[in-house]
Amino acid sequence: MTQRVHNFSAGPAALPEAVLEQAQREMLDYAGTGMSVMEMSHRSGAFIDIASRAEQSFRQLLSIPEHYHVLFLQGGATAHFAAIPMNLLGDGSGPTKRVDYINTGAWSVKAIKEAGKYADVNVAASSEGTNFDRIPEVSKWQLSDNAAYLHLCSNETIGGVQFHEFPDSDVPVVADMSSDILSRPLNVNDFGVIYAGAQKNIGPAGLTLVVVREDLLGDVHPLLPTVLNYKSQAAADSMSNTPPTYGWYLAGLVFDWLLANGGVVGAQERNARKASKLYGAIEASNYYRAPVQSDARSQMNVPFTLANADQDKAFVTGAEARGLMNLKGHRSVGGMRASLYNAVTEASVDALIDYMQDFEREHG
Numbered sequence: 001m002t003q004r005v006h007n008f009s010a011g012p013a014a015l016p017e018a019v020l021e022q023a024q025r026e027m028l029d030y031a032g033t034g035m036s037v038m039e040m041s042h043r044s045g046a047f048i049d050i051a052s053r054a055e056q057s058f059r060q061l062l063s064i065p066e067h068y069h070v071l072f073l074q075g076g077a078t079a080h081f082a083a084i085p086m087n088l089l090g091d092g093s094g095p096t097k098r099v100d101y102i103n104t105g106a107w108s109v110k111a112i113k114e115a116g117k118y119a120d121v122n123v124a125a126s127s128e129g130t131n132f133d134r135i136p137e138v139s140k141w142q143l144s145d146n147a148a149y150l151h152l153c154s155n156e157t158i159g160g161v162q163f164h165e166f167p168d169s170d171v172p173v174v175a176d177m178s179s180d181i182l183s184r185p186l187n188v189n190d191f192g193v194i195y196a197g198a199q200k201n202i203g204p205a206g207l208t209l210v211v212v213r214e215d216l217l218g219d220v221h222p223l224l225p226t227v228l229n230y231k232s233q234a235a236a237d238s239m240s241n242t243p244p245t246y247g248w249y250l251a252g253l254v255f256d257w258l259l260a261n262g263g264v265v266g267a268q269e270r271n272a273r274k275a276s277k278l279y280g281a282i283e284a285s286n287y288y289r290a291p292v293q294s295d296a297r298s299q300m301n302v303p304f305t306l307a308n309a310d311q312d313k314a315f316v317t318g319a320e321a322r323g324l325m326n327l328k329g330h331r332s333v334g335g336m337r338a339s340l341y342n343a344v345t346e347a348s349v350d351a352l353i354d355y356m357q358d359f360e361r362e363h364g
């Protein structure tokens, strides 16, 4: 028998066991083709069918309107930090274009830095001054008059800060949803572009989803690589070059698993229950502390600290002995972080809370 652990990894992260079992069953012989999906041409009928069904399921999950393209690309969110300004700011002639960015943590910082190579970036709001413990109050954002778009990170994976509502905006909103896409319902019409690396809530690393509104595809930066050109990738059904075929297939299995389990509404209910249990246990204790302000806490990534940081190591070691893995916080923040993506079960959260209470009794 295989022994599965409670996996709280921030990414690459836990996948639904039912999905892994299905992939295992289909590993050597996918649907009578006599091949693994990994061994198939991306131009074959079998793969085109896998690809289009995955897109249909994803569209169904988020009710994505017809006038949005869904692209299955590579490069991670990090490649798209650069691809977004290169795709959205025209052909580079004329003065440098202005863009607005909201800075809510480590991933926003990286996106801002990358965009600065191609655009005049206005950081319209930042919570850096309070160590990224909140979403800056929307009424105080210093938006530009003439921004080409407004960029935000819906969930800061490292700091554990999440937007629980999105701003009204006159310009297209571009959102990095790498760590909370499909965790809750979404009104896609509120966005111009949504992008997300797969390895948090969708599937294996190597696949990046981009949802882009048709009218935003126009002239691009002359140095934009073709593989990152949303217009030409849209025209080529994400196959300007070889797409990440196995990741695309596995993402399709995850989408179908979600559809069979109440869609994003079901995911949202389970995620709210898991997060409120864990934050509740932290609040109820005198030993653990959640650094993020309560109205901005992430349902996906729960950072917490111990009263005595000298005990961090003992906490992690004791956790691992119970099969509770990947709880060490990001090196830039310290403390602990439990990631509670869609595939993390309520039983795993219960096991974590039991352990935290035992540890507090012994060391608190």
Ligand SMILES: *Cc1c(COP(=O)(O)O)cnc(C)c1O
Pocket (backbone or CB within 6 Å): 011, 075, 076, 077, 078, 079, 107, 153, 155, 156, 157, 176, 177, 178, 179, 197, 200
């Ligand atoms: C993980 C993550 C990234 C970076 O993803 P890569 O695949 O490493 O490029 C960017 N933004 C957010 C919000 C993330 O969680």
